[in-house]
Amino acid sequence: MNQTAQQVEQVIQQRYKAGFYTDIDSDRIRAGLDEEIVAMISAKKNEPEWLLEWRLKAFHHWQTMVGPNWAHLNLPPIDFQNIHYYAAPKQKDRPKSLDEVDPKLLETFDKLGVPLHERARLAGVAVDAVFDSVSVGTTFQKELKEAGVIFCSFSEAVQDHPDLVREYLGSVVPYTDNYFAALNSAVFSDGSFVYIPKDTRCPMELSTYFRINARDTGQFERTLIVAEPGSHVSYLEGCTAPMRDENQLHAAVVELVALEKAQIKYSTVQNWYPGDENGKGGIYNFVTKRGDCREDDSRISWTQVETGSAITWKYPSCVLRGDRSAGEFYSVALTHNHQQADTGTKMIHLGKNTTSKVISKGISAGKSNNSYRGLVRMAKRAHDARNYTQCDSLLIGKTCGAHTFPYIESANASAKIEHEATTSRIGEDQLFYCRSRGLDEEDAVAMIVDGFCKEVFKELPMEFAVEAKALLEISLEGAVG
Amino acid sequence: MLKISNLHVAIDDKEILKGVDLEIGPGELHAIMGPNGSGKSTLGYALAGREGYDITAGSVEFEGEDLAEMEPEERAAAGLFLAFQYPVEIPGVNNAYFLRAALNAQRKARGEEEIDSMNFLKAVRESLKSLKMDEALLKRAVNEGFSGGEKKRNEIVQMAVLQPKLAVLDETDSGLDIDALKLVAEGINAQRDGKRSFLVITHYQRLLDYLTPDRVHVLSDGRVVESGGEELAERLEAEGYAFLEEGSEA
Ligand SMILES: Nc1ncnc2c1ncn2[C@@H]1O[C@H](COP(=O)(O)OP(=O)(O)OP(=O)(O)O)[C@@H](O)[C@H]1O
Ligand SMILES: [Mg+2]
Numbered sequence: 045m046n047q048t049a050q051q052v053e054q055v056i057q058q059r060y061k062a063g064f065y066t067d068i069d070s071d072r073i074r075a076g077l078d079e080e081i082v083a084m085i086s087a088k089k090n091e092p093e094w095l096l097e098w099r100l101k102a103f104h105h106w107q108t109m110v111g112p113n114w115a116h117l118n119l120p121p122i123d124f125q126n127i128h129y130y131a132a133p134k135q136k137d138r139p140k141s142l143d144e145v146d147p148k149l150l151e152t153f154d155k156l157g158v159p160l161h162e163r164a165r166l167a168g169v170a171v172d173a174v175f176d177s178v179s180v181g182t183t184f185q186k187e188l189k190e191a192g193v194i195f196c197s198f199s200e201a202v203q204d205h206p207d208l209v210r211e212y213l214g215s216v217v218p219y220t221d222n223y224f225a226a227l228n229s230a231v232f233s234d235g236s237f238v239y240i241p242k243d244t245r246c247p248m249e250l251s252t253y254f255r256i257n258a259r260d261t262g263q264f265e266r267t268l269i270v271a272e273p274g275s276h277v278s279y280l281e282g283c284t285a286p287m288r289d290e291n292q293l294h295a296a297v298v299e300l301v302a303l304e305k306a307q308i309k310y311s312t313v314q315n316w317y318p319g320d321e322n323g324k325g326g327i328y329n330f331v332t333k334r335g336d337c338r339e340d341d342s343r344i345s346w347t348q349v350e351t352g353s354a355i356t357w358k359y360p361s362c363v364l365r366g367d368r369s370a371g372e373f374y375s376v377a378l379t380h381n382h383q384q385a386d387t388g389t390k391m392i393h394l395g396k397n398t399t400s401k402v403i404s405k406g407i408s409a410g411k412s413n414n415s416y417r418g419l420v421r422m423a424k425r426a427h428d429a430r431n432y433t434q435c436d437s438l439l440i441g442k443t444c445g446a447h448t449f450p451y452i453e454s455a456n457a458s459a460k461i462e463h464e465a466t467t468s469r470i471g472e473d474q475l476f477y478c479r480s481r482g483l484d485e486e487d488a489v490a491m492i493v494d495g496f497c498k499e500v501f502k503e504l505p506m507e508f509a510v511e512a513k514a515l516l517e518i519s520l521e522g523a524v525g
Numbered sequence: 526m527l528k529i530s531n532l533h534v535a536i537d538d539k540e541i542l543k544g545v546d547l548e549i550g551p552g553e554l555h556a557i558m559g560p561n562g563s564g565k566s567t568l569g570y571a572l573a574g575r576e577g578y579d580i581t582a583g584s585v586e587f588e589g590e591d592l593a594e595m596e597p598e599e600r601a602a603a604g605l606f607l608a609f610q611y612p613v614e615i616p617g618v619n620n621a622y623f624l625r626a627a628l629n630a631q632r633k634a635r636g637e638e639e640i641d642s643m644n645f646l647k648a649v650r651e652s653l654k655s656l657k658m659d660e661a662l663l664k665r666a667v668n669e670g671f672s673g674g675e676k677k678r679n680e681i682v683q684m685a686v687l688q689p690k691l692a693v694l695d696e697t698d699s700g701l702d703i704d705a706l707k708l709v710a711e712g713i714n715a716q717r718d719g720k721r722s723f724l725v726i727t728h729y730q731r732l733l734d735y736l737t738p739d740r741v742h743v744l745s746d747g748r749v750v751e752s753g754g755e756e757l758a759e760r761l762e763a764e765g766y767a768f769l770e771e772g773s774e775a
Contacts, residue, residue, distance in 0.1 A: 472576065477613035480573045481627035481683065482601035482634065491626065495617025495666065 073130040079103065082230050085130050089199050089233075092206060102219035102229030109223050112357075122328070127293060129231040129264065184248065191247045193277075194239035198266055201237035208239055212270050216299035216336045216363070224295040224330040224357075228264045232297070235265035240275035240306070249505055251280040267298040271306035273339065278309040278505055293328050300335035302342035304366065308335060309345045311504050312360075313512050315352040321381045321410075326354025333360035337369035337398075345372040346389065347503045349512040354383060359417065361390035364398035364429075371400040374500040378493075378516060379412035379444070388417040388449075393429040393459065402433040405497050408444035415447040422459035429459045437467040438496050440489070490516070526551050526722045527572075527691055531583035534564075534571045541567045543747035544583065549691070554713075554723040556733055556758065559744035560766050565726045566610050568744070569695045572724075573607040574600050587691065601627075602634035604690030608680035608697050610726075615667040620679070621649060623667045624686055631687065645686075652685035655715065656708050673700040681712045692716070693724045698732040710735030730762040745769060 073084050082103050086096040111122070188195050194205060201209050219229035236252040252267065271277055302308050314329070329352075335344035346360040356379075362371025373389035391400035400420065408414040420431045437446035448465050470492055478488035493516060494501075501509045527549040534542035541564045549555050557565055571578045572585065574597035585592040587605060595603065615623065629639045640648075653660055656678045668676050677697050684692050694713070698706055710732060713723065725736065733741070733755065741758045743751040743766070750769055751757065760768070 471613070473613050474615055476573075476575050476597060477609065477615070478623075478627075479597035480575075480601055480607050481623075481687070482598050482631035483627055484596075484598050484630065487626065487630065491618055491623070492615060495615055498617035 073128060075128050076125045077103075077127070077129060077231070081129055085231055085233060088130060089202065091202055094210065095202060098214070098219070099230050102226050103231075105220055106223070106226035106230055109226060112223055122293060124227075130233050187247065192241040192244055193246050194237065195250050196237055198232070198235040198237050198268070201268075205237070205239070208270065209237065209268070212268055212299065212301055213266075214299075216301060216334050217297050217332050222332060225297050225332040228266060228295050228297045228332070232264045232266040235267045235296070236281075237267075238269040238277060238279060240269075240271045240277045242272040243274040244272070245275065246277040249278050249280060251282065253282045263294045263296070265296045267296070268301075269299070269308055269310070270301045271303060271308050271342075273304040273306060275303075276307045278311070280311040280313070280505065282313045282315070294330070296331045296333075298331070298333040298360075300333075300344055302335065302337050302339070302344050302369075304339035305341045306339075307343045307345075309347070309505075310335070310360070312346075312348040312350070314348065314350045314356075326383070327352065328354060329356045329358065331358045333358065334363065335361065335371065336363045337366050337371060337395075339369075340366040340395070341368050342366050343370040343372075345374070345503070347374040347500065348376070348387075349497075349500070349504070349516070350375070350377040350385065350387065351516060356383075356385040356387055358387045359390055359419075361392065362400060363392045363394065364400065364426075365394045366398075367395040368397045368399075369395055370398065372503075373400075373402045373404070374503045375404045376407070376497045376500045376512070376516070377405070377414055377416075378407040378409075379414045380409035380440075381412060382410070383412045385413070386415045386417055388415075388419075390419040390421070391431055392419075392421050392423070393426040393431070394423045396425065396427045396429070398426060398429045400429075400431045402431070402435070403499050404433075404435045405500055406435075406437045406446050407440065407493060407496065408437070408446050409440035411443050413445045413447070415449065417449040417451075419451040419453070420461055421452075422454040422456045422461070424455040426456050427458050429456065431459075431461045433461075433463045435463070435465040436496070437465075438493065439467065439469045440493075526553070526588060527724070528586040529583070530585075532568075532571070532580065532585060533582035534567055535579050535581045536567070536577055540581070541747055542571065545744070545747070545749055547742065547749060549722050549724060551722060552717070552719040553739045554717065554725065554736055556725045556727060556736075556738040556741045557744055558727060558741065558758065558761055563744045564747045565744055566695055567747075569607050569610075569693045569724075569726065572600075572693055573597055573605065598630065599634070601687075601689075602631045606684055606687055606689035606692045608677075608684060608692065608694040610695040610699070612668050612671075612676040612680055614669045614671075616669050618667050619663075620665055620667050621646075621663040624649065624683055627683075628687060648686050649682065652682045652712070655685075656681060656712055657704075658682065674702060674705050677701055678705060678709060681709050685712060685716065688716070689721070691722045691724065693726070695726045696728065697725075698727050698729060706732060707735065730758045733758045743769060 073081060079100060082099050083096060086099055214229065217225050219226050238250060240246050269277065269279060300308050300310060333346070335346070337344055344362050348360065350356055360373060364371050371391050375387065377385045377387050379385045388404065389402055391402065393400065402418060404416050406414040406416055414437065416435050418433060420433065422429050433450065435448050437448065439446055446467055450463050452461055454461060470489065474492055475485065475488050478491065479485060483491065494513060497516065501512060504512055529545055529547040532542055532545040533540060545568060559565055567578065571580065572592065574592070574595065580593050587603060590603065592600060625645050628645065632639060649663060650660065658678055662675065662679065668679060671679060677700055680697060697709060701709060713736060725732070725738065727733065738755060741753055741755060742749045743761070745766065
């Protein structure tokens with residue numbers, strides 16, 4: 045039986061295919077964090093006064109805070125003075141079109157399977173690509189404009205739509221929210237901005253691709269999506285980074301605002317470099333994601349497939365403010381080797397008849413630790429609110445761990461909360477059954493894991509479901525026996 | 526086809542099979558009976574190559590090849606099939622997808638072309654129909670939520686599609702209703718073409734009535750203690766295993 049454990053161990057040895065580095069001149073602000081750095085970032089972006097002030101307020105607040113100390117993450121101290129908070133590939137000016145983007149950059153995204161040239165891109169998906177601290181190009185601008193949809197880099201939005209940014213920035217995740225949200229608010233460099241006008245169904249999937257390339261840099265992007273009443277949008281983000289021995293920090297903030305009857309579907313395929321098999325290197329992924337169902341009958345759905353990062357700390361949440369608003373969270377988190385993930389969701393029910401659904405699938409292998417942490421809060425006025433949570437863990441091998449921490453707070457007796465949790469090990473009997481039918485061990489493991497994740501994969505937009513499945517398979521790939 | 530000589534198998538250093546001899550020729554159907562815990566399933570697992578079932582002495586040859594040298598999936602590709610006494614559930618994995626992946630993995634290992642979905646579906650539908658199974662079962666997850674009898678019939682569907690040279694059927698008849706038993710027996714008989722061989726593990730004579738085995742063996746405490754024709758099964762049905770002990774003492 046021990047032999048099975050060993051073989052499975054080999055099967056799941058990750059091969060990280062996005063681990064290359066692009067040699068490109070980069071314009072980088074000196075390492076360190078102080079008021080001057082914050083002002084320099086703001087100046088680089090030619091930001092209005094109010095935004096600089098906001099950043100500085102966030103910075104001062106951050107200085108008063110202490111770093112997190114979580115029970116189930118083993119987090120080495122981070123030297124914030126040793127990080128570069130801004131790095132951008134050198135370009136004369138902001139490229140007006142993709143033809144002006146450095147071919148080396150385009151090549152990088154080609155290699156990653158995210159060709160930016162519209163001709164090459166899957167029809168029906170618009171892409172914004174962020175390389176280190178800046179956005180290098182957004183595709184399908186014209187088509188989106190015709191529909192009245194704004195999809196651009198955050199920096200562009202600050203220049204071109206300052207009123208919208210000012211109205212909504214920090215309205216879902218205030219800079220006081222937590223340590224990393226405060227840090228991000230002070231030093232965020234770029235990200236994506238989406239605005240869907242009233243009664244508009246966004247004509248295509250929107251997607252952002254984040255790439256950390258430069259050494260010793262952190263990535264602090266900010267995404268803001270505003271869906272006006274009656275509008276619909278589906279958005280996907282993907283992420284990768286080169287393989288390095290040092291740890292790199294990624295601390296993003298994502299804010300979603302859904303107004304009356306609006307629907308936002310936000311999907312993530314996260315494949316940051318997880319570190320090597322001895323736990324050296326990898327991305328620290330500390331992300332604050334929150335959706336605000338601000339008005340009645342709105343709906344926000346989070347779907348995430350997380351296979352990367354050395355440490356993940358992430359709780360995409362929904363604030364269900366409007367009556368009958370709905371929040372959903374579908375998650376697959378795979379950890380192996382020495383990866384640590386502490387992820388889950390918060391469903392905050394404020395409005396009447398609000399509903400939330402949580403499906404979480406944790407897969408742990410190697411020496412990794414995978415925790416689900418979920419909060420369901422029913423406020424006093426949340427009459428007849430309902431939550432359903434299902435939380436399944438799959439263990440591969442005997443040296444990994446899975447933990448489930450459900451927190452339930454209910455101030456309204458009419459609220460209904462259901463929670464189901466299971467933990468199972470990839471059975472030797474399941475593997476043997478598959479093999480006795482002719483499947484080799486690698487295919488058998490991939491098939492069992494894929495089956496385990498089915499409920500989540502079916503929530504992803506088609507193209508990305510295929511990508512996510514392939515990603516899991518790569519993560520589980522390795523020589524057998 | 527299959528030649529088992531003086532086979533000893535241990536699980537966690539505990540000897541379960543203590544010297545089994547058995548030979549099955551092409552086209553033959555043999556039955557194995559024997560009391561609970563006598564080692565019948567252990568023999569099936571050892572043939573299919575389950576980990577932890579260590580061959581400590583003796584040998585098993587399948588079409589002249591030493592099975593001990595082969596991985597479970599290699600044995601499958603070589604034409605060995607085991608219908609499990611307790612078929613395993615694989616949640617979320619579509620039954621048809623699973624079977625097609627298995628078939629294509631075997632074909633690939635044998636250097637054959639993959640089967641296209643049209644021909645595959647045709648083959649599965651036919652075997653489902655002959656076993657009077659609902660096609661909806663194809664879309665469900667492998668064995669998940671199947672009734673006991675449906676699981677057993679699903680094993681026979683797999684056998685019919687995979688077309689093994691030697692099928693070891695471990696108590697496929699247990700838990701089947703009377704009609705299903707007949708359908709399963711017909712499913713097995715339909716596969717008998719004078720070349721394929723079968724090793725049928727069962728507790729009941731009823732299945733054997735439909736199958737008319739070439740040989741019946743009785744396994745007791747890890748050894749074949751009695752072999753004979755069909756009449757042996759009838760005698761066991763009538764008298765139980767008690768006479769064996771008398772026989773062996775005499
Ligand atoms: N993993 C194991 N560890 C220890 N003993 C085992 C193990 N698996 C099986 N055995 C023992 O081996 C013996 C033979 O079991 P086996 O399942 O082969 O019997 P069987 O003849 O198929 O019985 P049944 O008619 O009840 O299916 C039993 O005594 C059983 O307890
Ligand atoms: Mg048995």
